[in-house]
Structures are given as C-alpha cells and as structure tokens.
Amino acid sequence: MPQDLLIGVIIVLAWSGILMAGMQYAAVVKYPDRRIREPRPNRVTLKTKIINVIGNMSIALMMIFGALIFLQEQLISTVSVPWYQVIFQAIVTLMVYDFMYYFFHRCMHHPKAMKHCHGVHHYIRHPTAFESIYVHPLEGIGGVFLLLFATVLVGPISVASFLLALFIYNTCNILVHANIVWDSKFMGLANYWAKRHDIHHGVHLNRNYASIFPFWDKMFGTYA
Secondary structure: OHHHHHHHHHHHHHHHHHHHHHHHHHHHHHHHEEEOOOOOOOOOOOOHHHHHHHHHHHHHHHHHHHHHHHHHHHEEEEOOOOOHHHHHHHHHHHHHHHHHHHHHHHHHHOOOOOOOHHHHHHHHOOOHHHHHHHHOOHHHHHHHHHHHHHHHOOEEEEEEHHHHHHHHHHHHHHHHHEEEOOOOHHHHHHHHHHHHHHHHOOOOOOOOOOOOOOHHHHOOOOOO
C-alpha cells in the first residue's frame, strides 16, 4: 500500500472520530436545545451501544484496509490527476454508491429484513452521531462493501479521489445522524441531512432512503 494512501486513510479516520465525538458532545451536553427531537427511551443500553459501535468500527477498518491491500489495483490508481478530476472521480464514486445504497436501504425495510437486521438501527428512534454506526453487523458490512464496490466500478481512482470519497462518506454518515441543527449558514448542508434523516427515523420510515444525494429519493418517489 502506498505510504501516502496509508497516511491519508489514517487522517480521514482520525477526523471521523473527532467529528463524531464533537457532534455527540454538542447534541448531548453543550446544545441539547438544538436537538431536532427530544430523545425517547429505548431498549438499548449504553454497554450494548459501545460493544456494537466498536465491533462495527473494527469490521469496517478490516474491510477497508483488506481491500486496499488485496484489491489495490482495482481500487486505486497511482497516476496523479488534476484537482478537478480528483473531485469528479470522488463525486461519481459516491453517486454510484448512493444509488446502490438507496435500494439496499429500501430492501432493509422489508418486514423480514427489518425484523432480523435493519431494526437494530431503528431501535434508536432519534440517533446521535455516536449511534450513526449502531447497526446490525451485516448491515454495516453491506454499507462498506457498497462503497468499495462503487470504487471498483468507477475506478481505479486516484489516491486523492479515494481519500476524498472516504472523507465525504464518513462525514455525511455522522452529520446525517447528528440530530442537531446549527444556527449558521455554513452548516446548511449538515442541517439539511440531519432533518431529512430525522424524518426517516421519526416520521416516515418509508421515506428518505438515500444517504447523500436526495435526487435518488425524488426520482423513485420516496422523498419527504
């Protein structure tokens, strides 16, 4: 694995941890009045959350590093590309991922899948950043697999493109579940993501399946 790729992945993962901790602190301790909805009691204990989150994080890390080691030629190109191509490759990869994730997430809402898998995530009615990866391990594996598969379909993409895609993927997943709104125009996109996903969790379970791009829901009639 190229050294710049390894260092870049570590930096992105470190950023994700800092962002998750910051958003969790903001929603629970610093600005609870900015929560989109008041948290409701649920049947998930803190110990269960911690075990699940650490387990899913470990699985995701193994999948990402394993793919970069054994599928590097299919995922990553060592050829340098202009900045605009870096952005283009990352956005196209994420669009392909989100298209597949839309149907994956929608299938997860089938009664049997909800009962045995996706329902784990929905035990938390109004999740915060820490609970963004509180999911059944099979669902966690599915999400990371789709990102890596999308990268293979589009790629191989540049190191910078992969790191940018991973950065947006992690950041979006945390902000989507932050359950907090900010009084700042610079946080408009974060507020939009959080509000859309709150509708999915708390109002319409059969709406807003896409993770990043709302046009998939608009295209297939599930936007709210």
